Amino acid sequence: MASDILDELSWRGLIAHSTDLDALRRELTGDRVTLYYGCDPTAPSLHVGNLVGLIVLRWFQQAGHRPIGLAGGATGFIGDPGGRSSERNLLSEAEVTHNVERIGEQLARFVDLSDGRGLLVNNIEWTAGLSVIDFLRDIGKHFPVNVMLAKETIRNRLESGGISYTEFSYMLLQSLDYLELFRRHGCRLQVGGSDQWGNLTAGVDLIRRVEAASVHALSWPLVTSVTGEKFGKSTGGGSLWLDPELTSPYAFFQYWINVDDRDVGRYLRCFTFLAREEIEVLEAAAVERPAAREAQRRLAEEITSLVHGAAETERVIAASRALFGQGDLADLDPATLAAALAETPHATVSAPLPSVVDLLALTGLAASKSAARRTVAEGGAYVNNVRVADPDAAPTAEDLLHGRWLVLRKGKRSLAGVELKPA
RNA sequence: GGCGGGUUGCCCGAGUGGUCAAAGGGAGCGGACUGUAAAUCCGCCGGCUCAGCCUACGAUGGUUCGAACCCAUCACCCGCCA
Numbered sequence: 014m015a016s017d018i019l020d021e022l023s024w025r026g027l028i029a030h031s032t033d034l035d036a037l038r039r040e041l042t043g044d045r046v047t048l049y050y051g052c053d054p055t056a057p058s059l060h061v062g063n064l065v066g067l068i069v070l071r072w073f074q075q076a077g078h079r080p081i082g083l084a085g086g087a088t089g090f091i092g093d094p095g096g097r098s099s100e101r102n103l104l105s106e107a108e109v110t111h112n113v114e115r116i117g118e119q120l121a122r123f124v125d126l127s128d129g130r131g132l133l134v135n136n137i138e139w140t141a142g143l144s145v146i147d148f149l150r151d152i153g154k155h156f157p158v159n160v161m162l163a164k165e166t167i168r169n170r171l172e173s174g175g176i177s178y179t180e181f182s183y184m185l186l187q188s189l190d191y192l193e194l195f196r197r198h199g200c201r202l203q204v205g206g207s208d209q210w211g212n213l214t215a216g217v218d219l220i221r222r223v224e225a226a227s228v229h230a231l232s233w234p235l236v237t238s239v240t241g242e243k244f245g246k247s248t249g250g251g252s253l254w255l256d257p258e259l260t261s262p263y264a265f266f267q268y269w270i271n272v273d274d275r276d277v278g279r280y281l282r283c284f285t286f287l288a289r290e291e292i293e294v295l296e297a298a299a300v301e302r303p304a305a306r307e308a309q310r311r312l313a314e315e316i317t318s319l320v321h322g323a324a325e326t327e328r329v330i331a332a333s334r335a336l337f338g339q340g341d342l343a344d345l346d347p348a349t350l351a352a353a354l355a356e357t358p359h360a361t362v363s364a365p366l367p368s369v370v371d372l373l374a375l376t377g378l379a380a381s382k383s384a385a386r387r388t389v390a391e392g393g394a395y396v397n398n399v400r401v402a403d404p405d406a407a408p409t410a411e412d413l414l415h416g417r418w419l420v421l422r423k424g425k426r427s428l429a430g431v432e433l434k435p436a
Numbered sequence: 437g438g439c440g441g442g443u444u445g446c447c448c449g450a451g452u453g454g455u456c457a458a459a460g461g462g463a464g465c466g467g468a469c470u471g472u473a474a475a476u477c478c479g480c481c482g483g484c485u486c487a488g489c490c491u492a493c494g495a496u497g498g499u500u501c502g503a504a505c506c507c508a509u510c511a512c513c514c515g516c517c518a
Contacts, residue, residue, distance in 0.1 A: 387466080
Protein backbone atom coordinates (compact mmCIF):
# COMPACT_ATOMS: atom_id res chain seq x y z
CA MET A 14 0.00 0.00 0.00
CA ALA A 15 2.68 2.43 1.03
CA SER A 16 4.63 1.49 -2.05
CA ASP A 17 2.07 3.34 -4.14
CA ILE A 18 3.17 6.71 -2.88
CA LEU A 19 5.70 7.31 -5.63
CA ASP A 20 3.29 6.17 -8.31
CA GLU A 21 0.67 8.42 -6.84
CA LEU A 22 2.99 11.43 -6.84
CA SER A 23 4.15 10.60 -10.31
CA TRP A 24 0.60 10.45 -11.66
CA ARG A 25 -0.06 13.81 -10.06
CA GLY A 26 2.88 15.34 -11.84
CA LEU A 27 4.77 15.85 -8.61
CA ILE A 28 8.04 14.18 -9.45
CA ALA A 29 10.66 16.11 -11.35
CA HIS A 30 13.99 14.73 -10.21
CA SER A 31 15.01 12.15 -7.72
CA THR A 32 18.09 10.38 -6.50
CA ASP A 33 18.00 6.62 -6.92
CA LEU A 34 14.26 6.14 -7.35
CA ASP A 35 14.33 2.37 -7.07
CA ALA A 36 16.27 2.48 -3.83
CA LEU A 37 13.86 5.06 -2.48
CA ARG A 38 10.94 2.92 -3.48
CA ARG A 39 12.41 -0.03 -1.61
CA GLU A 40 12.83 2.04 1.53
CA LEU A 41 9.33 3.37 1.29
CA THR A 42 7.84 -0.09 1.08
CA GLY A 43 9.68 -1.16 4.18
CA ASP A 44 9.67 0.78 7.40
CA ARG A 45 8.36 4.21 8.13
CA VAL A 46 10.57 6.76 6.43
CA THR A 47 11.25 10.18 7.92
CA LEU A 48 11.36 13.02 5.39
CA TYR A 49 11.48 16.78 5.51
CA TYR A 50 10.48 19.89 3.64
CA GLY A 51 11.81 23.31 4.56
CA CYS A 52 10.43 26.78 4.04
CA ASP A 53 12.27 30.00 4.66
CA PRO A 54 10.48 32.72 6.58
CA THR A 55 10.88 35.41 3.95
CA ALA A 56 7.31 36.57 4.60
CA PRO A 57 4.81 36.21 7.44
CA SER A 58 2.95 33.59 5.45
CA LEU A 59 3.49 30.77 3.04
CA HIS A 60 2.06 31.21 -0.44
CA VAL A 61 0.68 28.83 -3.03
CA GLY A 62 4.20 28.12 -4.19
CA ASN A 63 4.76 26.33 -0.88
CA LEU A 64 1.43 24.59 -1.01
CA VAL A 65 2.79 21.76 -3.10
CA GLY A 66 5.36 21.03 -0.42
CA LEU A 67 2.69 20.87 2.27
CA ILE A 68 0.60 18.59 0.12
CA VAL A 69 3.52 16.28 -0.60
CA LEU A 70 4.25 16.02 3.13
CA ARG A 71 0.68 15.05 3.72
CA TRP A 72 0.76 12.42 0.99
CA PHE A 73 3.74 10.83 2.67
CA GLN A 74 2.11 11.00 6.05
CA GLN A 75 -1.01 9.34 4.72
CA ALA A 76 1.19 6.62 3.34
CA GLY A 77 2.46 5.97 6.83
CA HIS A 78 5.68 7.94 6.80
CA ARG A 79 6.87 10.65 9.14
CA PRO A 80 7.10 14.20 7.77
CA ILE A 81 9.10 17.01 9.29
CA GLY A 82 8.20 20.59 8.51
CA LEU A 83 11.19 22.87 8.84
CA ALA A 84 10.86 26.60 9.28
CA GLY A 85 14.17 28.14 8.33
CA GLY A 86 14.85 30.50 11.17
CA ALA A 87 18.55 30.38 10.33
CA THR A 88 18.44 30.20 6.55
CA GLY A 89 15.87 32.99 6.55
CA PHE A 90 18.63 35.28 7.75
CA ILE A 91 20.84 34.37 4.83
CA GLY A 92 18.57 34.24 1.80
CA ASP A 93 18.34 31.51 -0.80
CA PRO A 94 20.10 32.62 -3.99
CA GLY A 95 17.92 30.33 -6.08
CA GLY A 96 15.29 31.61 -8.44
CA ARG A 97 16.42 35.18 -8.43
CA SER A 98 18.83 37.33 -10.28
CA SER A 99 19.92 39.60 -7.45
CA GLU A 100 20.65 39.67 -3.77
CA ARG A 101 17.87 39.55 -1.25
CA ASN A 102 17.37 42.22 1.31
CA LEU A 103 18.28 40.88 4.70
CA LEU A 104 15.47 40.54 7.19
CA SER A 105 15.70 41.73 10.76
CA GLU A 106 15.73 39.28 13.63
CA ALA A 107 12.30 40.39 14.74
CA GLU A 108 10.87 39.81 11.27
CA VAL A 109 12.39 36.37 10.97
CA THR A 110 11.22 35.32 14.41
CA HIS A 111 7.73 36.54 13.73
CA ASN A 112 7.62 34.88 10.33
CA VAL A 113 8.90 31.57 11.67
CA GLU A 114 6.09 31.52 14.17
CA ARG A 115 3.40 32.16 11.58
CA ILE A 116 4.82 29.70 9.10
CA GLY A 117 5.08 27.06 11.79
CA GLU A 118 1.36 27.42 12.41
CA GLN A 119 0.65 26.94 8.74
CA LEU A 120 2.87 23.88 8.48
CA ALA A 121 1.14 22.42 11.51
CA ARG A 122 -2.19 22.59 9.74
CA PHE A 123 -1.01 20.26 7.01
CA VAL A 124 0.98 17.82 9.03
CA ASP A 125 -0.45 15.76 11.87
CA LEU A 126 1.92 16.34 14.77
CA SER A 127 0.15 14.14 17.28
CA ASP A 128 1.96 11.19 18.89
CA GLY A 129 5.17 11.94 17.06
CA ARG A 130 3.57 11.22 13.70
CA GLY A 131 5.06 14.42 12.37
CA LEU A 132 7.53 17.03 13.59
CA LEU A 133 8.05 20.75 13.34
CA VAL A 134 11.59 22.07 13.63
CA ASN A 135 13.50 25.32 13.27
CA ASN A 136 17.04 25.16 11.95
CA ILE A 137 18.14 27.95 14.28
CA GLU A 138 18.24 25.18 16.90
CA TRP A 139 21.47 23.73 15.57
CA THR A 140 22.98 26.75 13.89
CA ALA A 141 22.70 29.42 16.57
CA GLY A 142 25.33 27.79 18.74
CA LEU A 143 27.61 26.77 15.91
CA SER A 144 30.91 28.62 15.79
CA VAL A 145 32.35 29.88 12.54
CA ILE A 146 35.43 27.75 13.03
CA ASP A 147 33.41 24.59 13.58
CA PHE A 148 31.21 25.41 10.63
CA LEU A 149 34.14 25.91 8.30
CA ARG A 150 36.02 22.86 9.53
CA ASP A 151 33.17 20.40 9.88
CA ILE A 152 30.86 21.49 7.10
CA GLY A 153 32.70 23.78 4.72
CA LYS A 154 35.48 21.27 4.26
CA HIS A 155 33.09 18.94 2.48
CA PHE A 156 32.04 21.42 -0.17
CA PRO A 157 34.25 21.66 -3.23
CA VAL A 158 33.80 25.16 -4.59
CA ASN A 159 34.03 23.94 -8.16
CA VAL A 160 30.98 21.76 -7.56
CA MET A 161 29.11 24.62 -5.96
CA LEU A 162 29.92 26.90 -8.89
CA ALA A 163 28.51 24.35 -11.26
CA LYS A 164 25.09 24.39 -9.57
CA GLU A 165 22.52 26.07 -11.73
CA THR A 166 21.37 28.57 -9.12
CA ILE A 167 24.90 29.78 -8.51
CA ARG A 168 25.78 29.84 -12.19
CA ASN A 169 22.73 31.92 -12.99
CA ARG A 170 23.62 34.41 -10.34
CA LEU A 171 27.21 34.65 -11.51
CA GLU A 172 25.93 35.42 -14.98
CA SER A 173 23.44 37.99 -13.82
CA GLY A 174 25.63 40.23 -11.76
CA GLY A 175 27.21 38.16 -9.03
CA ILE A 176 26.47 36.81 -5.62
CA SER A 177 27.62 37.62 -2.13
CA TYR A 178 29.51 35.18 0.03
CA THR A 179 26.48 35.16 2.29
CA GLU A 180 24.08 33.77 -0.25
CA PHE A 181 26.77 31.56 -1.71
CA SER A 182 26.89 29.87 1.68
CA TYR A 183 23.18 29.17 1.75
CA MET A 184 23.65 25.74 0.23
CA LEU A 185 25.90 24.73 3.12
CA LEU A 186 23.32 25.70 5.69
CA GLN A 187 20.56 23.79 3.97
CA SER A 188 22.83 20.77 3.67
CA LEU A 189 23.65 21.06 7.34
CA ASP A 190 19.92 20.97 8.06
CA TYR A 191 19.57 17.69 6.27
CA LEU A 192 22.60 16.30 8.09
CA GLU A 193 21.22 17.36 11.47
CA LEU A 194 17.81 15.91 10.74
CA PHE A 195 19.47 12.71 9.62
CA ARG A 196 21.39 12.53 12.88
CA ARG A 197 18.60 13.62 15.18
CA HIS A 198 15.59 11.99 13.58
CA GLY A 199 16.93 9.52 11.06
CA CYS A 200 15.60 11.68 8.23
CA ARG A 201 16.39 9.96 4.94
CA LEU A 202 14.53 12.02 2.36
CA GLN A 203 14.34 15.71 1.58
CA VAL A 204 11.67 17.01 -0.74
CA GLY A 205 11.48 20.39 -2.44
CA GLY A 206 10.67 22.24 -5.62
CA SER A 207 12.90 21.61 -8.61
CA ASP A 208 14.53 24.99 -8.04
CA GLN A 209 15.85 23.42 -4.84
CA TRP A 210 17.42 20.46 -6.58
CA GLY A 211 20.94 21.78 -6.23
CA ASN A 212 20.50 22.32 -2.50
CA LEU A 213 18.80 18.96 -2.09
CA THR A 214 21.62 17.02 -3.67
CA ALA A 215 24.22 19.06 -1.78
CA GLY A 216 22.67 17.71 1.41
CA VAL A 217 22.69 14.16 0.11
CA ASP A 218 26.36 14.53 -0.77
CA LEU A 219 27.22 15.97 2.64
CA ILE A 220 25.56 13.07 4.45
CA ARG A 221 27.37 10.58 2.27
CA ARG A 222 30.72 12.22 3.04
CA VAL A 223 30.21 12.72 6.75
CA GLU A 224 28.08 9.77 7.70
CA ALA A 225 28.79 7.41 4.82
CA ALA A 226 25.04 7.03 4.47
CA SER A 227 23.00 7.03 1.31
CA VAL A 228 19.92 9.21 1.66
CA HIS A 229 17.44 10.60 -0.85
CA ALA A 230 16.14 13.72 -2.47
CA LEU A 231 12.94 14.16 -4.42
CA SER A 232 11.76 17.27 -6.21
CA TRP A 233 8.56 18.31 -7.91
CA PRO A 234 8.36 20.49 -10.99
CA LEU A 235 7.62 24.12 -10.38
CA VAL A 236 3.99 24.67 -11.06
CA THR A 237 3.36 27.05 -13.91
CA SER A 238 0.30 28.22 -15.76
CA VAL A 239 0.00 27.94 -19.51
CA THR A 240 0.27 31.67 -19.85
CA GLY A 241 3.69 31.78 -18.24
CA GLU A 242 5.35 32.38 -14.92
CA LYS A 243 2.65 34.41 -13.34
CA PHE A 244 1.28 31.40 -11.49
CA GLY A 245 0.49 32.18 -7.89
CA LYS A 246 0.30 35.84 -8.59
CA SER A 247 -3.26 36.84 -7.93
CA THR A 248 -4.99 38.93 -10.54
CA GLY A 249 -4.17 41.99 -8.52
CA GLY A 250 -0.50 41.27 -9.08
CA GLY A 251 0.52 40.19 -5.59
CA SER A 252 1.18 36.70 -4.36
CA LEU A 253 -1.54 34.32 -3.32
CA TRP A 254 -0.94 33.91 0.40
CA LEU A 255 -2.24 31.15 2.60
CA ASP A 256 -2.84 33.60 5.43
CA PRO A 257 -6.43 34.89 5.31
CA GLU A 258 -5.24 38.30 6.48
CA LEU A 259 -3.00 38.67 3.45
CA THR A 260 -5.25 37.05 0.86
CA SER A 261 -8.90 36.79 1.79
CA PRO A 262 -10.45 33.34 1.40
CA TYR A 263 -12.84 34.92 -1.08
CA ALA A 264 -10.00 36.22 -3.25
CA PHE A 265 -8.24 32.89 -2.85
CA PHE A 266 -11.32 31.01 -4.00
CA GLN A 267 -11.85 33.37 -6.91
CA TYR A 268 -8.31 32.81 -8.09
CA TRP A 269 -8.96 29.10 -8.55
CA ILE A 270 -12.40 29.60 -10.06
CA ASN A 271 -10.72 31.69 -12.73
CA VAL A 272 -8.07 29.16 -13.62
CA ASP A 273 -7.49 28.62 -17.33
CA ASP A 274 -9.20 25.53 -18.76
CA ARG A 275 -5.85 24.24 -19.91
CA ASP A 276 -4.45 24.32 -16.38
CA VAL A 277 -7.34 22.99 -14.40
CA GLY A 278 -6.61 19.29 -14.82
CA ARG A 279 -3.00 19.65 -13.80
CA TYR A 280 -3.96 21.71 -10.79
CA LEU A 281 -6.57 19.20 -9.67
CA ARG A 282 -3.90 16.54 -9.70
CA CYS A 283 -1.22 18.37 -7.81
CA PHE A 284 -3.23 20.58 -5.47
CA THR A 285 -6.02 18.28 -4.33
CA PHE A 286 -6.34 14.85 -2.76
CA LEU A 287 -9.26 13.89 -4.98
CA ALA A 288 -9.17 10.36 -6.29
CA ARG A 289 -7.86 9.69 -9.76
CA GLU A 290 -11.20 8.57 -11.12
CA GLU A 291 -12.86 11.73 -9.90
CA ILE A 292 -10.21 13.95 -11.42
CA GLU A 293 -10.47 12.11 -14.71
CA VAL A 294 -14.21 12.69 -14.76
CA LEU A 295 -13.69 16.37 -14.04
CA GLU A 296 -11.07 16.68 -16.73
CA ALA A 297 -13.42 15.10 -19.22
CA ALA A 298 -16.17 17.46 -18.12
CA ALA A 299 -13.90 20.46 -18.64
CA VAL A 300 -13.39 19.39 -22.22
CA GLU A 301 -16.97 18.44 -22.99
CA ARG A 302 -18.85 21.14 -21.13
CA PRO A 303 -16.41 23.97 -20.52
CA ALA A 304 -19.24 26.36 -19.85
CA ALA A 305 -20.25 24.49 -16.73
CA ARG A 306 -16.80 25.05 -15.20
CA GLU A 307 -17.27 22.04 -12.96
CA ALA A 308 -13.55 21.39 -12.75
CA GLN A 309 -12.72 24.94 -11.71
CA ARG A 310 -15.47 24.94 -9.11
CA ARG A 311 -14.31 21.69 -7.62
CA LEU A 312 -10.69 22.82 -7.68
CA ALA A 313 -11.55 26.05 -5.90
CA GLU A 314 -13.65 24.26 -3.29
CA GLU A 315 -11.02 21.64 -2.59
CA ILE A 316 -8.05 23.94 -2.26
CA THR A 317 -9.93 26.56 -0.30
CA SER A 318 -11.13 24.06 2.25
CA LEU A 319 -7.67 22.55 2.45
CA VAL A 320 -6.21 25.93 3.31
CA HIS A 321 -9.05 27.77 5.04
CA GLY A 322 -11.27 24.99 6.30
CA ALA A 323 -14.68 23.72 5.32
CA ALA A 324 -16.71 26.33 7.18
CA GLU A 325 -14.98 29.29 5.61
CA THR A 326 -15.25 27.64 2.21
CA GLU A 327 -19.00 27.26 2.64
CA ARG A 328 -19.27 30.99 3.28
CA VAL A 329 -17.17 31.85 0.28
CA ILE A 330 -19.14 29.56 -2.01
CA ALA A 331 -22.40 31.05 -0.82
CA ALA A 332 -21.05 34.54 -1.41
CA SER A 333 -19.85 33.74 -4.89
CA ARG A 334 -23.13 32.09 -5.77
CA ALA A 335 -25.12 35.08 -4.55
CA LEU A 336 -23.00 37.72 -6.23
CA PHE A 337 -22.35 35.95 -9.52
CA GLY A 338 -25.81 34.45 -9.77
CA GLN A 339 -28.14 35.28 -12.60
CA GLY A 340 -30.84 36.65 -10.35
CA ASP A 341 -31.54 40.23 -9.46
CA LEU A 342 -29.43 41.41 -6.57
CA ALA A 343 -32.52 43.06 -5.10
CA ASP A 344 -34.08 39.62 -4.75
CA LEU A 345 -31.37 38.40 -2.40
CA ASP A 346 -32.52 38.33 1.18
CA PRO A 347 -30.71 40.70 3.52
CA ALA A 348 -28.86 37.99 5.44
CA THR A 349 -27.49 36.37 2.30
CA LEU A 350 -26.46 39.68 0.84
CA ALA A 351 -24.77 40.80 4.03
CA ALA A 352 -22.89 37.51 4.34
CA ALA A 353 -21.83 37.58 0.71
CA LEU A 354 -20.55 41.13 0.84
CA ALA A 355 -18.69 40.41 4.05
CA GLU A 356 -16.49 38.03 2.06
CA THR A 357 -15.57 40.62 -0.55
CA PRO A 358 -13.57 43.76 -0.02
CA HIS A 359 -15.98 46.25 1.45
CA ALA A 360 -16.30 49.66 2.97
CA THR A 361 -18.68 51.40 5.30
CA VAL A 362 -19.85 54.91 4.50
CA SER A 363 -22.14 57.38 6.17
CA ALA A 364 -25.08 59.49 5.15
CA PRO A 365 -24.45 61.45 1.96
CA LEU A 366 -23.26 58.66 -0.33
CA PRO A 367 -19.89 59.36 -1.95
CA SER A 368 -19.50 59.46 -5.71
CA VAL A 369 -18.89 56.31 -7.71
CA VAL A 370 -15.25 57.25 -8.14
CA ASP A 371 -14.80 57.66 -4.41
CA LEU A 372 -16.52 54.36 -3.74
CA LEU A 373 -14.31 52.50 -6.20
CA ALA A 374 -11.21 53.92 -4.56
CA LEU A 375 -12.54 53.42 -1.05
CA THR A 376 -13.26 49.73 -1.53
CA GLY A 377 -9.93 49.17 -3.17
CA LEU A 378 -11.51 48.05 -6.45
CA ALA A 379 -9.52 50.83 -8.06
CA ALA A 380 -5.98 51.61 -6.97
CA SER A 381 -6.56 55.36 -7.03
CA LYS A 382 -9.21 57.88 -7.90
CA SER A 383 -7.55 58.40 -11.22
CA ALA A 384 -7.80 54.70 -11.92
CA ALA A 385 -11.42 54.76 -10.77
CA ARG A 386 -12.17 57.65 -13.11
CA ARG A 387 -10.63 55.72 -15.94
CA THR A 388 -12.66 52.65 -15.14
CA VAL A 389 -15.87 54.67 -15.33
CA ALA A 390 -14.77 56.33 -18.56
CA GLU A 391 -14.06 52.90 -20.03
CA GLY A 392 -17.48 51.67 -19.08
CA GLY A 393 -16.22 49.19 -16.53
CA ALA A 394 -17.96 50.44 -13.41
CA TYR A 395 -21.25 49.05 -12.18
CA VAL A 396 -23.47 49.69 -9.19
CA ASN A 397 -25.84 46.81 -8.49
CA ASN A 398 -25.01 45.41 -11.91
CA VAL A 399 -25.99 48.61 -13.70
CA ARG A 400 -23.25 50.38 -15.63
CA VAL A 401 -22.39 53.83 -14.38
CA ALA A 402 -21.62 56.62 -16.85
CA ASP A 403 -20.97 59.66 -14.68
CA PRO A 404 -17.91 59.33 -12.46
CA ASP A 405 -19.04 62.06 -10.10
CA ALA A 406 -22.60 60.90 -9.70
CA ALA A 407 -23.38 59.49 -6.28
CA PRO A 408 -25.76 56.59 -5.87
CA THR A 409 -29.06 57.63 -4.36
CA ALA A 410 -31.05 56.18 -1.52
CA GLU A 411 -33.20 54.28 -4.02
CA ASP A 412 -30.11 52.42 -5.21
CA LEU A 413 -29.51 50.93 -1.79
CA LEU A 414 -30.42 47.27 -1.51
CA HIS A 415 -32.52 46.72 1.57
CA GLY A 416 -31.82 50.33 2.42
CA ARG A 417 -28.19 49.62 3.32
CA TRP A 418 -26.05 47.99 0.68
CA LEU A 419 -24.55 48.62 -2.70
CA VAL A 420 -22.83 46.01 -4.79
CA LEU A 421 -19.97 47.66 -6.60
CA ARG A 422 -18.36 45.94 -9.54
CA LYS A 423 -15.34 46.70 -11.70
CA GLY A 424 -15.20 44.80 -14.92
CA LYS A 425 -16.63 41.34 -14.96
CA ARG A 426 -15.31 39.80 -11.85
CA SER A 427 -14.11 42.31 -9.28
CA LEU A 428 -16.76 42.91 -6.67
CA ALA A 429 -16.94 44.94 -3.52
CA GLY A 430 -19.60 45.81 -1.02
CA VAL A 431 -20.59 49.18 0.38
CA GLU A 432 -22.64 49.46 3.51
CA LEU A 433 -24.37 52.61 4.62
CA LYS A 434 -23.81 53.11 8.30
CA PRO A 435 -27.09 53.92 10.03
CA ALA A 436 -27.06 57.56 11.12
C1' G B 437 43.24 52.24 -4.32
C1' G B 438 43.05 53.52 -9.96
C1' C B 439 40.41 53.63 -14.63
C1' G B 440 36.00 52.81 -17.38
C1' G B 441 30.56 51.67 -17.69
C1' G B 442 25.95 52.11 -15.23
C1' U B 443 21.42 53.66 -11.80
C1' U B 444 14.65 55.81 -16.08
C1' G B 445 7.71 54.49 -14.52
C1' C B 446 5.20 47.35 -11.81
C1' C B 447 9.40 44.70 -14.93
C1' C B 448 12.62 45.06 -19.29
C1' G B 449 14.27 49.13 -22.01
C1' A B 450 14.80 53.82 -25.45
C1' G B 451 15.78 58.79 -24.57
C1' U B 452 21.73 62.82 -23.99
C1' G B 453 19.07 70.86 -22.97
C1' G B 454 12.91 72.73 -24.73
C1' U B 455 8.08 69.39 -29.17
C1' C B 456 9.08 64.38 -22.14
C1' A B 457 4.44 62.09 -17.72
C1' A B 458 9.07 60.29 -21.00
C1' A B 459 9.46 55.55 -27.43
C1' G B 460 8.96 50.21 -27.61
C1' G B 461 7.96 45.49 -25.29
C1' G B 462 6.04 42.58 -21.17
C1' A B 463 2.72 42.46 -17.11
C1' G B 464 -1.84 44.66 -15.55
C1' C B 465 -6.83 47.09 -16.31
C1' G B 466 -11.55 48.19 -19.18
C1' G B 467 -14.71 47.17 -23.58
C1' A B 468 -16.50 43.91 -27.63
C1' C B 469 -16.98 38.45 -27.78
C1' U B 470 -17.83 34.70 -23.96
C1' G B 471 -17.96 30.31 -19.89
C1' U B 472 -16.07 34.70 -13.46
C1' A B 473 -11.76 30.69 -19.35
C1' A B 474 -8.61 31.22 -23.81
C1' A B 475 -7.72 33.52 -28.49
C1' U B 476 -8.68 38.00 -31.22
C1' C B 477 -9.72 43.18 -31.93
C1' C B 478 -10.19 48.19 -29.65
C1' G B 479 -8.99 51.44 -25.64
C1' C B 480 -6.35 52.52 -21.05
C1' C B 481 -2.05 52.10 -18.09
C1' G B 482 2.03 58.44 -12.06
C1' G B 483 -1.31 61.40 -8.86
C1' C B 484 -5.04 65.19 -8.06
C1' U B 485 -9.93 69.57 -6.49
C1' C B 486 -8.59 66.42 -14.18
C1' A B 487 -9.57 71.08 -20.96
C1' G B 488 -5.72 72.66 -15.58
C1' C B 489 -2.27 71.52 -11.81
C1' C B 490 1.29 68.60 -8.92
C1' U B 491 5.04 64.89 -8.36
C1' A B 492 8.67 61.91 -11.05
C1' C B 493 14.00 59.68 -14.60
C1' G B 494 19.52 56.77 -7.65
C1' A B 495 20.40 61.22 -3.63
C1' U B 496 21.84 66.25 -2.83
C1' G B 497 23.41 70.86 -4.66
C1' G B 498 24.55 73.87 -9.01
C1' U B 499 24.58 75.96 -14.31
C1' U B 500 20.40 77.67 -17.47
C1' C B 501 14.77 81.53 -19.37
C1' G B 502 14.33 76.06 -19.35
C1' A B 503 17.50 69.66 -17.30
C1' A B 504 15.86 62.64 -17.29
C1' C B 505 19.49 64.88 -20.42
C1' C B 506 25.19 69.66 -18.61
C1' C B 507 28.50 70.28 -13.89
C1' A B 508 29.85 68.86 -8.66
C1' U B 509 29.48 65.77 -4.45
C1' C B 510 27.54 61.30 -2.30
C1' A B 511 25.43 56.24 -2.40
C1' C B 512 24.91 51.66 -4.77
C1' C B 513 25.88 48.15 -8.99
C1' C B 514 29.05 46.17 -13.09
C1' G B 515 33.77 45.46 -15.66
C1' C B 516 39.15 45.94 -16.06
C1' C B 517 43.69 46.94 -13.44
C1' A B 518 46.50 47.11 -8.59
